[in-house]
Amino acid sequence: MQDIAHSPAIIPSARQRPVTPPRLPPMFVRGSLMPEPEATGPGFDQIRGSAEFVTLRSRLRRFVFPMSLAFFTWYLTYVLLAAYAHEFMSLKVVGEVNVAIVLGLGQFASTAVITAAYVRFANRRIDPQVDKVRARAEGAR
Template sequence: MTTEVTPTEKYLEVQRSAEFAGLRRKLRNFVFPMTIAFFLWYALYVLLSAYARGFMSVKLIGNINVALLLGLLQFVSTFVIAWYYSRFAAKEIDPIADKINADLTAGAAARADAAAPARSDDAPETDQEAAK
């Protein structure tokens, strides 16, 4: 009698694997520092707006002052981080995740093939053929 591995057990096995732990570590090593850097950048903008009004109101060109420039740079930095993460994920995260997924689905397909009853070549293909 063969013991069947449930999907839950298989997912837990993948979660405990060194490969998955490495994937999570790589992701954390990118996400946490980037999040902290962006938060500090945003907090600097808020603090300067609240406590350095004279500095923030310095006009640079025409009516464009430091506050407006830093505010616009908040948007630019958001897009740069998103672009950088996209590159990072495509190069570092996705190949590992794809391999883990392929191993998981290959294992599921192999178990399904092993569990399927053997079929002879002369067996009817459909119920309609069986009725003939």
């Protein structure tokens, strides 16, 4: 049987329209359309190798990695208890409130506590170090 859906006799404009590939926006075109900016300050490699930047990254990692691991462990424990410890999670704490509700709300509370701790840590330990790195980078221009 003839494929009439793609037949030029049925759709006359199909024969007349050439198929052209879609035009890509400039961000996908090889090469740069804009001139390279002039480097006026120190390079990233120089900043990254400075003692202030190394200290900054170290301080950040010492806070973020343990805190992330602790929260992930706490969250995974909650999920595993909900999946496999039905009797424990259904224990009543107060009235109709059970352990699962308390631990679930604890997830929200711990998120708020971790966020507040990070903001305090960043304001006291990270931001002053960032200012030192920035001042050194701007002073080297």
